[in-house]
Amino acid sequence: MAEGLRERKKRQTRQHISDVATGLFLERGFDAVTMAEVADAADVSVNTVYNYFPAKEDLFFDRSAGMVDRLARWIRGRDAGESAARAVLRELRGEVEAVSPRVGLMVGYDRFMRVIHEAPPLRSRLWSLQQEIHDNVVAALREETGAAEEGPLPDLMAGQICWIHQAVFVTIGREMLAGREPAEVSREVLVLLDDIEELLSEKVLNYAVRAAP
Amino acid sequence: MAEGLRERKKRQTRQHISDVATGLFLERGFDAVTMAEVADAADVSVNTVYNYFPAKEDLFFDRSAGMVDRLARWIRGRDAGESAARAVLRELRGEVEAVSPRVGLMVGYDRFMRVIHEAPPLRSRLWSLQQEIHDNVVAALREETGAAEEGPLPDLMAGQICWIHQAVFVTIGREMLAGREPAEVSREVLVLLDDIEELLSEKVLNYAVRAAP
DNA sequence: CTGAAATTTTGCAATGACTCCAAGTTTTCA
DNA sequence: TGAAAACTTGGAGTCATTGCAAAATTTCAG
Numbered sequence: 266m267a268e269g270l271r272e273r274k275k276r277q278t279r280q281h282i283s284d285v286a287t288g289l290f291l292e293r294g295f296d297a298v299t300m301a302e303v304a305d306a307a308d309v310s311v312n313t314v315y316n317y318f319p320a321k322e323d324l325f326f327d328r329s330a331g332m333v334d335r336l337a338r339w340i341r342g343r344d345a346g347e348s349a350a351r352a353v354l355r356e357l358r359g360e361v362e363a364v365s366p367r368v369g370l371m372v373g374y375d376r377f378m379r380v381i382h383e384a385p386p387l388r389s390r391l392w393s394l395q396q397e398i399h400d401n402v403v404a405a406l407r408e409e410t411g412a413a414e415e416g417p418l419p420d421l422m423a424g425q426i427c428w429i430h431q432a433v434f435v436t437i438g439r440e441m442l443a444g445r446e447p448a449e450v451s452r453e454v455l456v457l458l459d460d461i462e463e464l465l466s467e468k469v470l471n472y473a474v475r476a477a478p
Numbered sequence: 479m480a481e482g483l484r485e486r487k488k489r490q491t492r493q494h495i496s497d498v499a500t501g502l503f504l505e506r507g508f509d510a511v512t513m514a515e516v517a518d519a520a521d522v523s524v525n526t527v528y529n530y531f532p533a534k535e536d537l538f539f540d541r542s543a544g545m546v547d548r549l550a551r552w553i554r555g556r557d558a559g560e561s562a563a564r565a566v567l568r569e570l571r572g573e574v575e576a577v578s579p580r581v582g583l584m585v586g587y588d589r590f591m592r593v594i595h596e597a598p599p600l601r602s603r604l605w606s607l608q609q610e611i612h613d614n615v616v617a618a619l620r621e622e623t624g625a626a627e628e629g630p631l632p633d634l635m636a637g638q639i640c641w642i643h644q645a646v647f648v649t650i651g652r653e654m655l656a657g658r659e660p661a662e663v664s665r666e667v668l669v670l671l672d673d674i675e676e677l678l679s680e681k682v683l684n685y686a687v688r689a690a691p
Numbered sequence: 692c693t694g695a696a697a698t699t700t701t702g703c704a705a706t707g708a709c710t711c712c713a714a715g716t717t718t719t720c721a
Numbered sequence: 722t723g724a725a726a727a728c729t730t731g732g733a734g735t736c737a738t739t740g741c742a743a744a745a746t747t748t749c750a751g
Contacts, residue, residue: 271698271747278699299736310701311738321737389602396605417649417670421677424641432637436630457630464634466679484718484727491728512707523730524709534708693751700745706738716729721722 279317282307286314286324291376295325295384322390325380333394336430337401340409340473349406349473353426354462357433361454369437370447378442399427410473418472425469429461492530495520499527499537504589508538508597535603538593546607549643550614553622553686562619562686566639567675570646574667582650583660591655612640623686631685638682642674 285307289298300321304311318324336353343352357368364370369378381387402423407414436457440450462470498520502511513534517524531537549566556565573581582591594600615636620627649670653663675683 269748274747275699300738301736312702313700315738316699319738385606389605392602392605392609393598417645417673420648421645421673424645425677428637428641432630432634435633460630460634464638464679464681466677466682468677469679482719487718488728513709514707525731526729528709529728532709693749695750696748698745698747700743702743703741705740708735708737710735711733713732714730717727719724719726721724 278309278313282309282314282317283324283327287328290325290380295321295380295387322386325387326390326394329394333397334401336398336426337405340402340405340426343473343475345475345477347475348471349409349422350426350429350465350470353429354458357429358455358458361433361437361451361458364447364451369434369441370451372447374441374447375444378438381438382442395427395431398430399423402426406473409475422469422472425465429465432461433457491522491526495522495527495530496537496540500541503538503593508534508593508600535599538600539603539607542607546610547614549611549639550618553615553618553639556686556688558688558690560688561684562622562635563639563642563678563683566642567671570642571668571671574646574650574664574671577660577664582647582654583664585660587654587660588657591651594651595655608640608644611643612636615639619686622688635682635685638678642678645674646670 282303286298286303289303289306300311300314303324304314307314314324318327339353339356340349343349347355360368361370366374381391403419406419406422410419433454436454437450440453441447495516499511499516502516502519513524513527516537517527520527527537531540552566552569553562556562560568570581574583577583579587594604616632619632619635623632646667649667650663653666654660
C-alpha cells in the first residue's frame with residue numbers, strides 16, 4: 266500500500282515541528298520558548314502546531330513515544346521459565362550494560378534532563394507517562410496470568426515492577442544531570458540493579474512465570 | 479505571644495477563600511470554575527487570591543496540608559524494636575480500621591475524588607505531593623539510620639514504603655469513586671494490607687529498626 | 692486533464708491562568 | 722498620632738489553548 270503525498274507531508278511536517286521545538290527547548294529551556302516562536306521557527310502557523318501536538322509538553326516528549334509500552338513489551342516477551350520481574354531486570358541490565366541511549370546513557374542527556382528538571386509542566390508530563398507505563402504493565406500482567414486474576418495482585422505486582430524501572434531511571438537521570446560520564450553511570454547502575462533485586466521478595470520475583478514450551 | 483489582629487485576619491481570609499473555592503469546585507468541577515469567580519464569591523480581588531495561593535490547584539489541596547509529612551512522621555514515631563515499614567503498616571491499619579476520614583474513608587469523598595479524576599492539573603498536583611512525601615521519607619530514613627547511609631539504600635527503601643502508601647490510597651480512591659461504602663472499603667483494604675505485607679521482603683520489613691530503649 | 696470533495700493550513704478573536712506594577716487601605720508601633 | 726510596614730486592589734500585559742470560518746492543497750472520479 267503506497268503512501269500518498271498527503272501522508273508523507275504530514276509526517277514530515279510533524280517531525281520538522283518536533284525537531285525545531287526540541288532544539289529550541291534544549292537551547293533556551295522550556296519556559297523561555299513560546300508556542301509562537303516554535304511556529305515561527307518551523308515556518309508554520311501556531312494552529313498547525315496545535316494540529317499535531319495537543320499541548321506544549323507533547324512537543325518535548327514526542328521522541329519518547331515508544332517508552333510507554335516498553336516495560337509491558339519486555340514482560341510479554343519474557344523467556345520460558347522466566348518471571349515478569351526477572352525479565353524486566355534482565356532487559357534493564359542489558360540496556361545499562363550496553364550503555365544504551367534508550368535508557369539515557371548518552372552524552373547530552375544532561376541537557377535533556379536539565380530542561381525537564383527546570384520545568385514543572387514537563388515533570389508532570391513525566392509522571393503522567395509513568396502512570397501510562399503502570400497501566401500497560403497491569404494490562405500485560407492480567408493477560409499473561411490469565412483473566413482469572415481479578416484481585417488486586419496484578420496491580421500490586423505492577424507497582425513493584427514499575428518501582429524497579431523508576432529507581433533505575435531516576436538514578437540515571439540524577440547522575441547524568443550531575444554531569445557524570447555514561448560509562449561510569451552504567452557501572453554504578455549495574456550495582457544498583459543488584460541492590461534492587463535483593464530487596465524484592467520471592468513472591469515478586471516469581472510472579473507470572475512463563476510456562477516451559 | 480499573643481497573635482496580632484493582622485495575623486488573625488490573614489488566617490481567616492485565607493481559610494475563607496479556600497472554603498469558598500473548594501465549595502465551588504465540588505459543586506461544578508475544577509475546570510468550570512474560574513479564578514475570577516472564586517474571587518467574586520469570596521469577596522476579594524483576584525490578586526488577593528493569588529496572594530495566598532500560588533496556583534489554582536493550591537486552592538483545592540489546601541486542606542491536605544499535613545499529608546505530605548505524615549509518612550515521615552509515622553516513621554520517626556515508630557516503636558522501639560519496630561522497623562520503618564512495619565510502623566507504616568501499623569499506622570495505616572489503624573487509620574483504615576478506624577474508618578478514618580484522614581485516609582478518605584468518609585461519605586462525600588467520592589465527590590472529592592471525582593473532581594480530581596476529571597481534572598488533569600489536579601492529578602498532576604497529586605503526583606507532585608507524592609514526590610514530596612517520598613522526599614520526606616528519604617530524609618527521615620537518612621536521619622533515623624544515621625548519616626552513615628550514603629548509598630542508594632534509603633532511596634530504594636523509601637520507594638518501597640511509598641509504594642505501600644500509594645497502593646492503599648489508590649485503592650481507597652478507586653473504590654470510593656465507584657460509590658462504595660466507607661465501612662465496606664475499610665474491610666477490603668485491611669485485606670489488601672495483608673497482601674501488601676506478604677509481598678515485602680524481609681530486608682524491607684526489617685530496615686531502620688528502632689533500637690530498644 | 693479538470694473540477695468538486697476532502698483535508699490541511701491559517702488568521703482572527705476570545706477565554707482564562709498568571710505576573711508585574713503602582714496606587715490605595717489597613718494595621719502596627721514608636 | 723503619624724509615619725512605616727504589610728495587605729489589597731485595579732489595570733495592563735503575556736502566554737497557552739480553543740473555536741471558527743476562510744484560504745490553500747491534495748485526492749480522485751470522470
